[in-house]
Amino acid sequence: MSEFLQHIANTLILGGTYALLGIGLTLIFGIMRVVNFTHGELYTFGAYFVFLISSVLGLNFLLALPVAIIAGLVLGALIELLLLRPMRGADIDTTMLVMIGAMIVMQNSEQLVWGGVAKSVSTPFPETPLVIGPVSVSYLRVFVLVMALLLIAATYVLINRTKLGKAMRATFQDRDTAALMGVNVRAIYTATFAIGSSLAAAAGALLGPAYVISPHMGDIASLKAFAIVILGGLGNITGAAIGGFILALAEELGAGYVSSGYRDAMGFLIIIAVLLIKPTGLFARAERIG
Amino acid sequence: MLEVRDLECRYGSVAALKSVSLSVEKGQIVALIGANGAGKSTMLRSLSGLLVPSRGSIMFDGEDIARCSPPQVLKRGITHCPEGRHVFPDMSVEENLDMGAYLRRDMAGIAADRAQIFEQFPRLAERRKQIAGTLSGGEQQMLAIGRALMSRPKLVLFDEPSLGLAPNIVERVFEIIAQIRADGATVLMVEQNAYAALEMCDYAYLLESGVIATSGKGADLIDNPHVQAAYLGG
Amino acid sequence: MRRFVPVIVVALLATVPLWLGDPYILNAFITTGIFTIAAMSLNLLLGYTGQLSLGHVAFFGIGAYVSALTALGFDVELFDGFHVVHEPWPVIYGFILAIVIAGLCGYLVGKLSFRVRGAYFVIVTISFAEVVRLVALNWVELTQGPLALTNIPPVTLGLPGIGYANLYGKTGNYYLVLGVGVIAYVVIKHLVQSRIGRAMIALKENESLALSVGINVTRYLVLAAIVSAAIAGAAGSLYAHYLRIIDPDIFLFLYTVTMVIMVITGGKGTLAGPVVGGALFGAIPVIVRSFAAPEVQWILYGAFMIAIIFVLPQGIVPAIERWFAPRPSKKQLVASQSSVSAE
Amino acid sequence: QESIKIGVNEPLTGPFAASGTYVTNGARIAADEINAKGGVLGKKLELVIEDNKSNPTEAAAVTEKLVTRDKVPVIMGAWGSSLTLASMPKLMEYQVPMLVETSSSGKITTSGNPYIFRISPPSSVEAAAFKPMVPKMTIKKVDFLVINNDWGRGAAEDFGKMLKGENIQVGLVETMDQSAQDMSAQLAKIKASDADTLMVTTAVEQLTLVLKQAAALGMKKQIITTGGSQNPDQLIAQAGSAANGTIHLATFAPWQPDSTPNPQAAKYFIGEWKKRGFDFPGVTESFRGYDGIRTIAAAIEKAGKPEPEAIRAAFWNVDVKGLNGDIKFQKQGPSGKESGQSVPNVYLIKIDDGKVVVPTM
Amino acid sequence: MTAIVPALTIEHVAVHFGGLVAIADMNFVVNGGELLSLIGPNGAGKTTAFNVITGFLKPSKGEVRYRGTSLNGLKPHQVASLGLVRTFQRTSVFRAHSVFDNVLTGLHLSGRSNLLDTLLRLPRERASEQELHDAAWEILTLVGIDKQAHELAGALPYGDQRLLGVALALAAKPSMLLLDEPVSGMNASETGRFMRLLAKLRDRGMTILLVEHDMPMVMGVSDRIVVLNYGRIIAEGPPAAIREDPEVIRAYLGQAGAKRAAHA
């Protein structure tokens, strides 16, 4: 029983992590329909940024977070302006390839700059865990979970309740018509990619200290993020958040009660199963024919 | 109010508009008719900034807007209700209407206008929360018209507003267009229902293969034998 | 004239081992050839049915494992005391089985995901590949897991009873890869330039419309998946017997990415696209290796990819075709600004 | 004056880049040291370093290139087992020997490839070295958490066998994916088990995470790590207090160079490593590159000529004082086609209060 | 005319989307060789009815039968192969392909070659392809877009795209054609041309179910009209009766519409 409770606690913690990875991609992949292979690199970028600020420059970890978010915003805007804008009108696979190219360049640049050796960041959080009955979790991870939930809520409000959010959705549903409504579609493209990127950087900034930071940390992060976004239904923020927790649950119970070798397989089997039952994700949108 | 001179528009190497000149006076309803592929939609697209003309000028209230982007054109008071509905498929009816008022800030005015549109198209009121992509074709067309009106335009460009609408709704739409004129705004419309369009307009142009073939008062064009044969099926 | 280009290319390729002295380059030709075959198979799905399989390496890997295990033999205990024992068979059977079983897996994936499209299909294929990789990694008894299958015999050509010839050497393997490549090309060509090919393309363009004219979309998607997987399996088998060792690293995501790069830069939905893209991205690593530092090699590789797409967004082959076939009167669809036409 | 080329086939990009780079830098130190002393057979050594991209296909291609293009008579490589295994058929094809410096898979020396000479210990060797220390420790039941590759699985198997022989129970064997960052699910399960000791085998980054996450779960078991690349300094730096009390089986103990088998060489190597500005924790990996090149140099010297067959034969006769013990090759694998395996020393160290100590037993 | 045989029978069909009733309880019959028009206000459920008939939507209840065969549970392509082919209200063509290739694709069901023929490119494959080419030209000529055969479908003017949509449907060799607003976006003359095409099709014995808001046309071509409102049939009968039906005038035609319908 206590093991089970610990697994559930782990699920919450890990689910928060996954949800955080997913929401940035929901904007870029779910709404913009850009298969964003740089997501993992922006995540890595955020992590290295925190390392730079808190370990190299010796500034406060809590300061590093907002700065990393802003840096992600800027880098995302640059990627959009330099790589995506010229590709406007190209189809999704072609854009994807550009993003793969960008990923290769970014990942190896990171390695060139930082070397392949993993870095770690120390945080102001106590190293002794928070113990509640049979369950024990690290303070840092609780902080990450809380931040993840806050960022999810903020993104949800942004997309569904604000004018900017409406303009974003409108732009990617029908660019010309959005322009006719007075939306500056170029600015929206840049803004959406930048915001999505900054969320990835935020995830890196929060999780980098929880894990270790290396040029390859983005690889599985990307893969999981894609899975989560699709599990939740493209462009659906709440879907992505719930998808993150479901994936975490599948992995946690898979490793705990089936076999740790098949831990990741459990996650992917769940995804396959969900898509077989609901081919457009858990929270599919209505569509019509004719 | 609107003065188009010598406009040329191309898709790649093909010129869809060769050299078009026309003018629209304030407070008028002007109709643009022509066969399939004559370039009517192209004309409206270049007016609203969706297409950049390769030659020619578009003067609106004394200013050349030929190279303005769609938002800039909209800010000057021109709204374009595009051919084939183009509602935002994953947004609700209400959100679509809100998008129509994207550049406006007067909350009260927006709410009032929305209420008026719901009054004009009760069907939309019934479906305010429905995702627009699941509306029927005609419902989407009503939404597109309503959305265009949400910007309180000085000049409305309608591209086939009656497309896919039931006869009684078509009637309603023409009433609305007349009302727009009565309210002091101006309308330039492309309509396949040429008879109705010519009947109600103040002035009309006939576009054929990218050039203006003839123009005149609506009633005059109705009587024009060529127009009769080619567009009124008579 | 255009019809003879493939024939000339094959004829030229056939002369390569005769004048190329450098075994390292020949090795690059062979591995590139193997991945090009895999890329051709991916193109069938991506370029013609419009379904992006980012788990394509699964079929490649399955082909490799099936072929290797057929040739090596195995002894697996399925459940208590129930053993499945397989004695080694000649490699040629492995090759055929690789094609058949990879094709069956293609059938499975096609059938399973018959309702999912686009991004959802992508993730189903990725998931499938990951699950297969994890099985290869964890079913140690069968696959040796991470311990790798070693001493895989090279391809033997011949017929039972008549005699065999081992292809240890590069030249033999080269011709083998070339031969399989040509067959794969012809199969794909015949398929896509037919009623079946049109059905696949219809599925990509407008599925409801395809259905409405009576095209059994699922059936053609499944068919494309089968053929595509089978060809990828053949490539995997070639890989296993050429490299002569395989481990779960064969499911490396990077390999799928390599295939995708080859298809898209070359020109998806064109027959020659994967071949041209394959040749190019087989050559680039070899070229940059000679002058750049390791990370820089990758950076150049990525930058080059981006550059190609910027200059030729449709890929190389369509650009060349447009160059040589100027039909000035034909209207082109201007996709950029204003696609305000109802669809 | 001509030089003697030595091929170096290492992962310099991709997931194993950090380790491959360490090993390559160690190799450079050895080559420079030897060249400063006049080289081998009166010729300078020249390292031809190629990146295998952490990718087996590339590793095979690199071997091919080193042999056919650069005409190296001997190669060092290729770090990971799958990289080494992929290179091995090429060695047979071209009959060129390779010194394996890191890979741990048992198959490398048992599959009948006479061109293979390995200086890193497979886990069976490590387990055997650990065996005499077991009775002096308090271990009743052991769980394993290992990286899901040949190395981790081999360790779980070999150590498990050895421990059972010592009448110690073996409980769970949990694996973690090579790239996994979150092991709390496995650790929660291990936490709930009744074993008193957890043996962990993986690379240092993942080890750091395991220790941190185990601490976060409030796990109180004795943790022993195997594999020799666990790099205690990095652990102390990165895992902080979570590393306290953990025990490690190491193959090189640079923090006490005086107690290593070859103190002089160890000091030289460590000094040079620091002088070149590499980070100290890297020495526990890079020393293999250093030892590897020195072993190859010794073989060339013995062979008297830089030719593959002569070097292969000479490997059997080398006796080098390596940084962690004598390097001499024993025969392994099917007779007539044996590979060489050297048996290095294994140390037991403990992290106490942020410092490395060698427990006295 | 031969004896009246029901071709398509719709019995107690209902469609619900969540809480929304798109079709309440629909019953009608289309007789063989007949041209029946289905009209009604926007959102009345006409397109939905098409979707149900052609297998794109499963009805919440009820049954559709074509020439005695129940269509329940059949997939769209199966329905099409029974000879029941529809066009779409939203213009649907294969945009990136030439007009000719569009029709060739539409001719899918007429191909005779099997997989083996195709893979080995046997004579039967070549013969079949040749037949399809000929058939494609015939259809293009019939519909009147043969001059645009080599243009890209997506670049055609709207009206021609709609004609191509019809050509695609005809390519599937229908015995019954379901047209969803085929002349929307066409002017009176073009509509006239389309009506002549309809007449030709009827001469070939094709059964037609037409949805259209163009009253002059509907009144001109229909044998019978069924009027739908809010998913229910509110009137059924010959054009003359329908255009005078007060309920239809109130819900659908409007005063002016009624006048114009009478004009036709």
Ligand SMILES: Nc1ncnc2c1ncn2[C@@H]1O[C@H](COP(=O)(O)OP(=O)(O)OP(=O)(O)O)[C@@H](O)[C@H]1O
């Ligand atoms: N996106 C495009 N790419 C290429 N050519 C186009 C494109 N859009 C329109 N055209 C061409 O431009 C010409 C004018 O088209 P336009 O849509 O303006 O005609 P229209 O008068 O509005 O016709 P309709 O009555 O059918 O709407 C046509 O010949 C058409 O084929």
Ligand SMILES: Nc1ncnc2c1ncn2[C@@H]1O[C@H](COP(=O)(O)OP(=O)(O)OP(=O)(O)O)[C@@H](O)[C@H]1O
């Ligand atoms: N997928 C769906 N989800 C929700 N509502 C739907 C869906 N499809 C259709 N509807 C609703 O069902 C009703 C019937 O739609 P349908 O498209 O059949 O109308 P129609 O009679 O074809 O109208 P029109 O003349 O405007 O084309 C409409 O009110 C529409 O909003």
Ligand SMILES: [Mg+2]
């Ligand atoms: Mg138009």
Ligand SMILES: [Mg+2]
């Ligand atoms: Mg409809």
